[in-house]
Amino acid sequence: MLAVQLLINGILLGGTYVLIAQSLNLIFGxxxxxxxxxxxxxxMAGLFTFWLSARTGLSPLIVLPIVFVxxxxxxxxxxxxxxxxxxxxxxxxxxxxxxxxxxxxxxxVQIALHVWGADYVSLPYLQSTWTFGAITLSxxxxxxxxxxxxxxxxxxxxxxxxxxxxxxxxxxQSPVGAACCGINVRRVRLxxxxxxxxxxxxxxxxxxxxxxxAAESADNLTILAFxxxxxxxxxxxxxxxxxxxxxxxxxxxxxxxxGGDAAxxxxxxxxxxxxxxxxxxxxxxA
Amino acid sequence: xxxxxxxxxxxVVDTPALTLENVSAGIGPLTILHDLSxxxxxxxxxxxxxxxxxxxxxxxxxxxxxxxxxxxxxCLFGEPIHGRPAHLVTRAGIGHVPSGRELFPRLSVADHxxxxxxxxxxxxxxxxxxxxLEMFPVLAERLRQPVGTMSGxxxxxxxxxxxLMTDPRVLLLxxxxxxxxxxxxxxxxxxxxxLRAQGVSVVVAEQxxxxxxxxxxxxxxxxxxxxxxxxxxxxxxxxxRVIDTYLGR
Ligand SMILES: Nc1ncnc2c1ncn2[C@@H]1O[C@H](COP(=O)(O)OP(=O)(O)OP(=O)(O)O)[C@@H](O)[C@H]1O
Ligand SMILES: [Mg+2]
Numbered sequence: 339m340l341a342v343q344l345l346i347n348g349i350l351l352g353g354t355y356v357l358i359a360q361s362l363n364l365i366f367g368x369x370x371x372x373x374x375x376x377x378x379x380x381x382m383a384g385l386f387t388f389w390l391s392a393r394t395g396l397s398p399l400i401v402l403p404i405v406f407v408x409x410x411x412x413x414x415x416x417x418x419x420x421x422x423x424x425x426x427x428x429x430x431x432x433x434x435x436x437x438x439x440x441x442x443x444x445x446x447v448q449i450a451l452h453v454w455g456a457d458y459v460s461l462p463y464l465q466s467t468w469t470f471g472a473i474t475l476s477x478x479x480x481x482x483x484x485x486x487x488x489x490x491x492x493x494x495x496x497x498x499x500x501x502x503x504x505x506x507x508x509x510x511q512s513p514v515g516a517a518c519c520g521i522n523v524r525r526v527r528l529x530x531x532x533x534x535x536x537x538x539x540x541x542x543x544x545x546x547x548x549x550x551x552a553a554e555s556a557d558n559l560t561i562l563a564f565x566x567x568x569x570x571x572x573x574x575x576x577x578x579x580x581x582x583x584x585x586x587x588x589x590x591x592x593x594x595x596x597g598g599d600a601a602x603x604x605x606x607x608x609x610x611x612x613x614x615x616x617x618x619x620x621x622x623x624a
Numbered sequence: 625x626x627x628x629x630x631x632x633x634x635x636v637v638d639t640p641a642l643t644l645e646n647v648s649a650g651i652g653p654l655t656i657l658h659d660l661s662x663x664x665x666x667x668x669x670x671x672x673x674x675x676x677x678x679x680x681x682x683x684x685x686x687x688x689x690x691x692x693x694x695x696x697x698x699c700l701f702g703e704p705i706h707g708r709p710a711h712l713v714t715r716a717g718i719g720h721v722p723s724g725r726e727l728f729p730r731l732s733v734a735d736h737x738x739x740x741x742x743x744x745x746x747x748x749x750x751x752x753x754x755x756x757l758e759m760f761p762v763l764a765e766r767l768r769q770p771v772g773t774m775s776g777x778x779x780x781x782x783x784x785x786x787x788l789m790t791d792p793r794v795l796l797l798x799x800x801x802x803x804x805x806x807x808x809x810x811x812x813x814x815x816x817x818x819l820r821a822q823g824v825s826v827v828v829a830e831q832x833x834x835x836x837x838x839x840x841x842x843x844x845x846x847x848x849x850x851x852x853x854x855x856x857x858x859x860x861x862x863x864x865r866v867i868d869t870y871l872g873r
Contacts, residue, residue, distance in 0.1 A: 501742070508728045508739055514690060515726035517710035518719070519736075520743035520790060524709070 339472035344590050346475060350483025352586025354544060357486040358559065359566035359582050360493065360575065361537035367510040367573040368530035370432060371421060374439040377559030378446035379535055383409060383542030384551040385454045388461050398463055398547055399485070405543045406536045413535030416442070417528050425527065443556065450553040460550040482544045489540060490579070493533075497575075506530055510573065565605040569612060639702050641666045641794050641825035642687065647696035647706075649686040656682045657849040659696070664794065664842075666701070669816050669826045671836035671857065673866070674846035680829035681723045683846065684796045687827070688720040689713035700794065715743050719792030721800060723829075725783040729772025733763050736771065736786045744791035756785045759815060777808040784812070788819070795819060797828040801835060813839045837861040845869055 362376050387401045420438050424431045464477035497503035509516040509526040516523050545551065566585055570578030585605060593601035642664035649657040656679050664670045674680045685691045687698055689710035698706040705713050714720070728736065737756070741749040757764040760781045766774065771782050780800055787795055801809040816826050816839060830836035837843055837857045845853040845860070847869050853860065860866050 501738070504731070504735055504739060508731060508735075511728040511730060512726040514710075514722055515728055515786075516739075517690065518688070518714055518722060518726065518787065518790075519740040520711050520714040521739065522709070522711045 340594075343473045343475070344594055345587065346473070347479065348587030348590030349583060350479050350586070351590055352583035353483040353487040353490070354541060354548075355562070355566055355582035355586050356490045356579050357537060357541045357544070358563045359570070359578050360490055361534045361541065362560075362563040363567050363570075363573065363575065363578050364493075364537070365531055365534035366567065367575075368506060369421060369425070369435075369527055371424070371435040371439065372564070373534070374436060374560060375443035375446055376538055376563050377556035377561070378443045378450065379409065379538045380542035380545065380559045381551055381553060381556045382446055382450055383539035384546035384555075385450055385459065385542075385553070387543040387546050388459045388551075389454060391461055391463075398461055398543055399481070402485070402540060402543050405539050409539035410532045410536035413532035414528060416535075417531035421531055422524065422527065425524075443560070447553050447556050450556075454553065456553055458550040458552040458555075459546070460548075461546045463547045476548070478547045482548050486541065486544055489537065493537065494575075502529075562605050565609045568609065639666065640664060640699075641668075641701060642827070643697075643699045643702075644687070645697045647686060647693045647698060649682060649691055649693045651682075651691070655694070655849070657686060657693075660849065660851055661696075662844050662851055662854065664825055664827055666825050667820055667823055668841040669820055669828065669839065671840035671843045672827060672829045672846055673831070673833060673836050673843055674829075675831065678846040679849040680831075680846055681798055682849070684720065684722070684798050684827070684829055687713075688718055688722070688796060690720075690722075714790055714792075717791075717793035719787035719790050719795045721780075721783045721787045721795070721797045723798040723802075725779055727771045727779055727782055727786070730770050732768050732770055733774075733782055733785075734767040736782055737789050740786045740789035744789060748791050749789070752789055752791060756788060759818070760785060776803045777805065777811075780804060780808070780812060784815070788824075792824060794825045794827065797826065799829055799831065801830065801832065809835065833866065837866075 358380065362373060365371055365373050383405045387398050387405060390396060390401055390404075391398055420442060421435065424434050424438065427434055464481055466477055468475045468477055468480065497507055505516065505519075505521045506526050506529070508519065509521055509523045510530075513523045516526070542551075566581045567578055569585070570576075570581035585608065588608070589601040589604050592604050640663045642662075644660060644662045647657055647660045648655060660683065672680050672683060682691065686693050689705070689708050689712065693706050696706070697704055700716055700718060703716070705716055705718070708716070731739075737753055741753065744752060762778055763781055763785060766778070771779055774782070784797070784800070800812045804812065813835065816828070819826055828836070828840065837860055840857040843854065843857045843860045844851050845866055852869055853863070853865060855863075
């Protein structure tokens with residue numbers, strides 16, 4: 339029974355990781371940009387959700403669509419200014435985009451510190467548990483995990499079964515080929531960036547219900563997302579989903595048997611191990 | 625692919641499909657095309673010949689809007705298209721089979737046709753799709769297959785089919801023979817007269833003299849980003865200067 343409980347917890351945690359990682363992956367897939375400000379968007383959204391919920395008593399699940407829309411707009415405003423000008427820089431684009439998103443990360447963290455301070459906060463929401471026989475599950479984790487998986491499922495269907503989603507996949511596999519199909523690749527990039535930011539921010543709103551967060555958590559969250567994407571393969575949607583669930587499971591087990599600290603360092607241990615054993619990434623090792 | 629015998633066709637018969645005037649283009653500090661002028665007549669197959677690095681790909685990319693020209697003008701049936709972004713050039717009626725094919729490896733044949741078909745009118749879309757699957761029966765059998773898992777010849781067919789799905793008035797083909805078995809190359813070149821008969825003007829970049837000249841109506845020979853020779857393909861085939869240019873004499 340303990341095994342089942344750890345398994346379910348791992349899968350739920352993995353579900354939130356899928357959301358955190360796929361939003362990073364989406365932006366990378368379309369723009370070849372590793373967004374170093376990823377974690378700061380998650381944290382900004384988390385702290386904003388905490389602040390708004392505390393002020394107004396709104397349920398974080400009501401705040402979720404607000405955060406989604408606002409951050410989508412923010413992403414859509416930032417992309418043409420920060421990212422699009424790099425897109426015709428050829429090979430320099432990769433390095434330049436790291437510098438630009440690193441700068442953005444710095445600015446966002448400073449804003450978060452200024453507005454909300456440096457303290458760790460967490461949102462007391464659905465603090466009770468559900469008990470099924472010998473299995474005890476945190477209600478918050480169940481809700482957060484299911485919402486995250488639901489959002490990723492919507493993303494999956496949007497990408498694979500709508501014509502705009504197909505155009506996005508096409509533009510990420512060959513921008514030139516997409517232009518040859520009459521697809522406005524610039525518009526696809528704008529949309530993909532805005533969506534990536536909106537998804538990352540939604541993850542923040544969900545995470546604040548299960549994880550204490552502070553402005554300084556931003557970089558750890560970026561690294562967590564990056565570790566999962568690196569394990570699953572940059573630009574590989576299926577690989578990244580699998581890697582996220584595996585990491586969730588591994589952390590759930592490590593947290594129980596070895597303690598919280600072990601669970602926290604696990605992503606880094608796994609990353610180092612994989613880089614040593616299979617430098618080209620897991621997918622190519624398989 | 626314009627329908628034959630449409631009422632307007634007698635009117636536009638003299639307007640060239642493409643007119644390039646003094647086009648210069650390059651990448652960064654490098655100028656690759658120098659003051660290049662050429663005319664592609666409507667409903668003709670035109671081959672652009674040139675050795676490695678002569679500028680064929682750059683020329684097609686410039687026409688397709690993937691590389692904005694630094695100066696000069698490009699007109700499609702009299703309408704200026706230079707300076708437009710590539711997707712609008714596609715929508716204006718230029719289909720492009722780019723160098724390296726630029727397919728979407730994870731997407732299926734059907735996906736490729738569907739995406740490109742958005743450019744064509746809904747009625748033409750179904751019509752062209754049927755024609756293409758007749759022309760390339762292999763694709764009809766593999767509609768659901770990701771194109772990344774297909775052979776080079778099949779991929780070339782997908783690239784051509786994708787370009788034709790946009791219902792182009794002008795089709796640009798960049799070295800369609802690359803990486804293909806000689807039999808497949810011939811099959812590809814034999815589709816060109818079929819397209820011409822349907823009203824499409826074809827511009828094909830090619831390194832092989834014999835292959836290019838034997839399948840085209842007119843030819844342009846490029847060297848260092850300039851047109852050094854042009855004329856009817858049959859005449860150029862007899863012209864020793866063509867070979868001299870190739871050998872750098
Ligand atoms: N991205 C680039 N950066 C720098 N130089 C380039 C680039 N693309 C092409 N060139 C240069 O421009 C010139 C023309 O290249 P282009 O690819 O147009 O020739 P091509 O006739 O298509 O050759 P090939 O037969 O090899 O395809 C070459 O000298 C090439 O080195
Ligand atoms: Mg070339």
